[in-house]
Amino acid sequence: MLGAAPKVWAPPGIGVTAARAPGDAHVSALTSSNGPTSPNGPPAQPDLSTAVFAASGIGVRFGGLVALDDVSLAVGTGQVHGVIGPNGAGKTTLFNVCCGFVRPDAGTVLRHGKPVRNLRPHRLAGMGIARTLQGVGLFAGLTVAENVMVGADRHRRAGFAATLFALARSDRDERALRGRAMAALSELGADGYADRLPDSLPYPVQKRVALARALAAEPDLLLLDEPASGLSNDEMTELGELIRTLTDRMSVVLVEHHMDLVMSVCDRITVLDFGKVVADGTPDEVRDDPAVIDAYLGEEATHS
Amino acid sequence: MAQQIDRTGTPAAERAPAAAAPSAAAPGPGRRFAALRRRMPRSTFGRHALITLAALVAVVLVLELTSPFRNSQFATMSYYAIAAAGLTVLTGLNGQISLGHGALMAVGAYTTGLLLTGDGGLPLPVVMLVAAAVTALVGAVVGAAAARLHGPYLAGATLALAVAVPGLAIYFDTALGGEQGLPVASPHVPSWFADAVYFLSANETPTAKYLAYVGWGTLLLVLLLLANLMAARTGRVWRAVRDDEVAAELAGIRLGRVRVLAFVVSAACAGLAGAVLGIVVRLAAPSGFTIVLSLGLLTAVVVGGLGSLVGALLGSALLVFLPPAVTNIGIGAGLDGTQAAQLAPFVYGVVLVLVMLLAPSGAVGVTKKLWNRSRKNRRGPSTRRTG
Numbered sequence A: 001m002l003g004a005a006p007k008v009w010a011p012p013g014i015g016v017t018a019a020r021a022p023g024d025a026h027v028s029a030l031t032s033s034n035g036p037t038s039p040n041g042p043p044a045q046p047d048l049s050t051a052v053f054a055a056s057g058i059g060v061r062f063g064g065l066v067a068l069d070d071v072s073l074a075v076g077t078g079q080v081h082g083v084i085g086p087n088g089a090g091k092t093t094l095f096n097v098c099c100g101f102v103r104p105d106a107g108t109v110l111r112h113g114k115p116v117r118n119l120r121p122h123r124l125a126g127m128g129i130a131r132t133l134q135g136v137g138l139f140a141g142l143t144v145a146e147n148v149m150v151g152a153d154r155h156r157r158a159g160f161a162a163t164l165f166a167l168a169r170s171d172r173d174e175r176a177l178r179g180r181a182m183a184a185l186s187e188l189g190a191d192g193y194a195d196r197l198p199d200s201l202p203y204p205v206q207k208r209v210a211l212a213r214a215l216a217a218e219p220d221l222l223l224l225d226e227p228a229s230g231l232s233n234d235e236m237t238e239l240g241e242l243i244r245t246l247t248d249r250m251s252v253v254l255v256e257h258h259m260d261l262v263m264s265v266c267d268r269i270t271v272l273d274f275g276k277v278v279a280d281g282t283p284d285e286v287r288d289d290p291a292v293i294d295a296y297l298g299e300e301a302t303h304s
Numbered sequence B: 001m002a003q004q005i006d007r008t009g010t011p012a013a014e015r016a017p018a019a020a021a022p023s024a025a026a027p028g029p030g031r032r033f034a035a036l037r038r039r040m041p042r043s044t045f046g047r048h049a050l051i052t053l054a055a056l057v058a059v060v061l062v063l064e065l066t067s068p069f070r071n072s073q074f075a076t077m078s079y080y081a082i083a084a085a086g087l088t089v090l091t092g093l094n095g096q097i098s099l100g101h102g103a104l105m106a107v108g109a110y111t112t113g114l115l116l117t118g119d120g121g122l123p124l125p126v127v128m129l130v131a132a133a134v135t136a137l138v139g140a141v142v143g144a145a146a147a148r149l150h151g152p153y154l155a156g157a158t159l160a161l162a163v164a165v166p167g168l169a170i171y172f173d174t175a176l177g178g179e180q181g182l183p184v185a186s187p188h189v190p191s192w193f194a195d196a197v198y199f200l201s202a203n204e205t206p207t208a209k210y211l212a213y214v215g216w217g218t219l220l221l222v223l224l225l226l227a228n229l230m231a232a233r234t235g236r237v238w239r240a241v242r243d244d245e246v247a248a249e250l251a252g253i254r255l256g257r258v259r260v261l262a263f264v265v266s267a268a269c270a271g272l273a274g275a276v277l278g279i280v281v282r283l284a285a286p287s288g289f290t291i292v293l294s295l296g297l298l299t300a301v302v303v304g305g306l307g308s309l310v311g312a313l314l315g316s317a318l319l320v321f322l323p324p325a326v327t328n329i330g331i332g333a334g335l336d337g338t339q340a341a342q343l344a345p346f347v348y349g350v351v352l353v354l355v356m357l358l359a360p361s362g363a364v365g366v367t368k369k370l371w372n373r374s375r376k377n378r379r380g381p382s383t384r385r386t387g
């Protein structure tokens, strides 16, 4: 922000690690050989220069702890890229680096092959990147429609003076933003809640509103932070289908603990363990990778 | 399945399970309200201008029909309300607390005192604009510092401002009049204005009434502009930053800029309030801008209902009209003058504590709640069961 920013600036809520119960579901999903196959066949690994978004050689230390060590990942156009790994593997930290909340000690973030210098969170929207937060992170004092209009804020035209004097330009701008917001809400089937306050809505609806807020920015890269947490199995299936329909407009990076969702939705998956990439490939390749099974079995062993 | 816990720490299983249907269009008063809205102009400007015009008519009626003493009370209320409206935007909408608004008013009042020289000098509207601009500039500096501070730190920093600015006036005593203060020239009543009032009401326009008109004209203009900001993007973004910084930043909003802008707008209002105070009181003195003034504004805003312009009006009315009313009651109950005068701050304090305890959303918040409840009751259980 202003002046010399500290190297690590993780505001409350950004780095919160979700507490998890021992996840035997993860291992069974990984080891089952008759799981769903990748929807589009095996996509090629995009190289750093053609990727919509890439991270190259990212290293992050928190004091003595190495949170990320030489982590690279490349997201191709229209791909869904999963990032998985056991607790504390560094997934959230990687996301925070991609969003500019944490400045890495090593490595670069690349957008369309070009290194992004001085990445700050408020610049993401302008770069066509939207992110949903773990939990929901909706604005409690704004109606659902207003929440999503803030998401669409990068499309605003009218300036401060137009608003101050309520010029016709400001009204037009407001109508346009509301139109974008309503379109995003109806895509997710939440337009009926437009005038409600978020706290009065059931949790799954709030998650849909949060997703609508991200979509209203019309990004070409969407970062989803545990979008399935708190959803029922049916809602999760619905979410998976929705994510697939988004791929003709944008690429998606998905951090998620629900293996079934990750395996059925992702084109490529990067697996982290103790801050290192232990596997990177299609769901089928990753599922049978001994290093991945080790990582998850190791996790299960520590829990049992 | 592994239980997921979200950022708020509430396990998913404990959240409301069933999806409630979106509320149906409310019949009864809701529909009547909608019909009224439909008859209003479609443009924000048209709607707000119409309301302002109606308010102006009410102001003229009240000022023409009340005594000179009441006129001067209304003049006092106008500058409190201007400052409170600016403060409610800062604190209620943007979540920044300020204990320094009294000091910002001082900047406006002293600027007015220095520039308003009576005959042949700058015209009053220009002086007031300059006072607002100078105070906005001070607000930008304070706001830039404040944008990085939160809660008690912000309160402390603005408190320092409240202490420092009156001290400045004493330090530069040759230019600013020291403890005695700086006399502010009383503006002449323009003859066209007196003629217009005479044409409307066949009343003369003494200076006190003219000052009340100046104060209320400024107040209505401030309210109009603030309402414009609140109805559109600026207000929405202020509230978004107040509610969730991280989510706002991810939407591309620059937190620092938004906070500084809120401070600048709020300071400009305080500057205008100071200018009106200066010409009404005819003096800008350090004793008029102590921390008591800042606290009074803050209590007015809280009592009325944070973030509401109507609340700011109600709160400042209470600030001005409650103490003399209490004093009168005290004298009526057989207390002597000093005792009765001491009763006023006591009652004011009690009212404030009661509001904090019983209705933290303020007068406007309570009215809204009652209104919503009556609507819900009239809607009946049949529509609610669809949920």
Ligand SMILES: Nc1ncnc2c1ncn2[C@@H]1O[C@H](COP(=O)(O)OP(=O)(O)OP(=O)(O)O)[C@@H](O)[C@H]1O
Binding pocket: A008, A010, A015, A016, A017, A018, A062, A065, A067, A085, A086, A087, A088, A089, A090, A091, A092, A093, A094
């Ligand atoms: N701001 C921080 N300061 C110090 N250590 C941190 C910080 N953020 C994360 N860590 C540490 O870095 C490591 C990686 O954490 P991270 O939150 O990225 O893991 P994760 O893969 O998201 O875990 P989970 O699956 O449980 O959410 C952990 O050991 C964590 O304690």
Ligand SMILES: [Mg+2]
Binding pocket: A016, A017, A018, A091, A092
């Ligand atoms: Mg995490």
